[in-house]
Amino acid sequence: MQSLGTYTLTNCTILTVDEADTFFARGRMTVQNGRILRIGSEAELPLEGDVADMGGKLVLPGLVNTHTHSHSSLFKNQADDLRLMDWLNKAMWPMEAHLSAERARAATALSCMEYISGGITTYADQFYYAEAIAPVASASGLRCLLAATVFEKPSVETDDTFGAATAFVERWLGREEETRVYPCLGPHAPYSVGPELFGRVADFCRKHDVLLHTHISETQDENDQIRARYGKTPTQWLEGLGVLENRVLAAHSIHLDERDMRIYARRGVHASYNPVSNLKLVSGIMPYRTLREHGIQVSIGTDGAQSNNSMDLLRDLRTGALIQKQAEGDPTLFPAREMVRLCTIEGARALDLERQIGSLEAGKRADFIALDTESPRLCPLHRSSLSNLYSAVAYAACGADVSDMAVDGNWVMKDRTILTMDCDAVRKEAQEASEYLVRHSQVQ
Ligand SMILES: [Zn+2]
Incomplete structure (x- = not known):
């Protein structure tokens, strides 16, 4: 309201x-x-x-966080310092298997509390249980692009992720003024969603003019897998399916070749830079300068608490700029003005909200x-x-x-003092939910 x-x-x-x-x-x-x-x-x-x-x-x-997974605050500080596949197989997926709508709500409330305390007014989320967590996001007072995850396999929430996700979008679309929740779809990644399903997601997003929020080329391993399966890079595979004709927000976007970048530029694909998550999982460093030279629009995101631990976008911004300077051997790259724009107006642009938010000007929200x-x-x-x-x-x-x-x-x-939440209750519910997950997944 x-x-x-x-x-x-x-x-x-x-x-x-x-x-x-x-x-x-x-x-x-x-x-x-x-x-x-x-x-x-x-x-x-x-x-x-x-x-x-x-x-x-x-x-x-207000700061704009263009890639996060709010459910993962319950996984915070569990199973750190592992290799990606150990981390997924031994900790993340076993814990995720014990999520429920109620626990996803507790996690979302905790994440919103952390976003507020660190200055994030708008965030782009991606996970299951969208229908359950949307009221929590709305009540927090924040603005949220909520992408319901679509996965080829059944999820902890449902056997039909596409059906649940599209029903969610249809129920919440058109109520943004009242709820500040902008529903959209999140096909997880090229390695976890097949061509037929990716195509259906893209058609749905085009028909309803909603954002398509996915992960592209996070690791070299992903590129190798997609190349072995389809003979193309993830970007070229998605282009061939017509997916990139949508408004696409692509997390990570690290391992892109020259042709991929030309496709990103031509299609206006927005890249979300997730530096701390990428460093922690040793995924690689986004070729920021080359992306910008191709005219690709870049914003910044924390990614989820399971691969970052802290949702402090200002801290991530500094880390992200410093590693780019080091990687390029150029201290003049990524100056402070550009850094501040990345987490405000460029974030708004990634979400197609730059006429509404991202800068303080008469007429804007x-x-x-x-x-x-x-x-x-x-x-x-x-x-x-x-x-x-x-x-x-x-x-x-x-x-x-x-x-x-x-x-x-x-x-x-x-x-x-946070005015929109009962912070003691949020902490208590999140603590209980996290303890339940740890106990039942035997992570510790
Ligand atoms: Zn992610």
Whole structure:
């Protein structure tokens, strides 16, 4: 629901992340009925409606996490430091087999709590139990692209993942204004979904104009498997099936060759960079510079807690930029401005929401966060220096510095108090659910 009424943020520094890099050392932003009515300097703008004194905080667009699996918060800190196949066979799949709708809800609530505490206002999710978890995502106050997973084999939820996923989309589509849940489909990956099913998913997404959220070329092993099976790279195989004629969000996108990249560029496939997950599983390093040189749009995601542990997008952003600089031997690559854009407006673009969110501009939805400038990480702060502000966000801040958040103008967190959730209950239910999974899957 969009908030009704008018209020003005004042006593804050504002980074708008618009195309012109507009910022206000002493800014004001008026929010009306969930949208930004006016944004400017304290000297220019009057105080309208209720006054929100931000105590000198740094205000910027909410962060957009373009790839995650919210159910996996229950698997956090289990079975780390393993090789991929051991990790999947000995820990992840045995635990996943004991999930239920109720446990998926507990996991989603915990993930949403972590997203909020770290400044993520919008996230692109992919998993089963979409119907069960969508109300949890909606009640958290966040904006969520919820891709119901489609898998060739039966899942823990259902024998017919396509049927469950498409029924979910049909039930939730068209209610985004009210729920902030944008339903879509998540065919898992080229190695886990066959050609006939991938084609049906693509047809459905085109017909309903919804996003197709998948994983492409995460590992070299995946490429080898697909090449052995179909004689093509995963990207060229999907192109041959007509899948890439959809709006496609492709997690990882690491092992792409020249022809794959040309296809990505021509089809407008969005690549979600998941640096910490890729480092932890030693999947490889996304060829970020080459992707950008091909005109491919890139955003950033945490991936799930089972392959990242922490949902701190600011921390991942810094890691992601630093490894690219190192890999390319070029410290000028991926500068702070670009880093901040990657986790805001470029994320919005990946989800086809850039006209609504991702920057703070009059007419857009009021999805914003504030960083606590009393944090030692944000001191000293040169409020009249754009480069200093971008650097503070990109290199110095972390999720723990986020103190306030609003989505659609509704306050979700104020002074680090989450207003939309009963956090004690969320922690208790998640703890119990995780203990159940560990006990029944005999991971420990
Ligand atoms: Zn993933």
